[in-house]
Amino acid sequence: MEKEVIIEKINNFLVDEFEVESEDIMPTANLKxxxxxxxxxxxxxxxxxxxxxxxxxxxxDFINVETLQDFYDLIENKLS
Incomplete structure (x- = not known):
């Protein structure tokens, strides 16, 4: 799965399931x-x-995950 698809899917369920504002979703955003x-x-x-x-x-798996970029990378690594 391509990284862009991973990012899009994650961003979509953050908005849909977690009611995160789309303007708050950026790679440097801290998850917490x-x-x-x-x-x-x-x-x-x-x-x-x-x-x-x-x-x-x-x-x-979440020990070193602080930002959305870290989270994207985690999922990409798990899929490869």
């Missing part, structure tokens, strides 16, 4: 601060990733 995702949102995010990409994520 800018996007205001709490711990329950992260659980929902893991479920959304599994259903949209067929990728299983575990808590240690």
């Amino acid at each position: 601060d800018t996007l205001e995702l709490d711990s329950l949102d992260f659980v929902d995010l893991v479920v959304a990733i599994e259903s949209n990409f067929g990728v299983k994520l575990v808590s240690h």
Whole structure:
């Protein structure tokens, strides 16, 4: 799957499922601060990733994930 498709899918479900404002979605956005995702949102995010990409994520996958770009990269790496 191409990176642009991954980014588009992630951005779409952030807007649709997490009610994130589309103007807040940028690669440098901090998942916790800018996007205001709490711990329950992260659980929902893991479920959304599994259903949209067929990728299983575990808590240690998020250790170095701070920004949306980090998150895009994580999903891209899991898919390759």
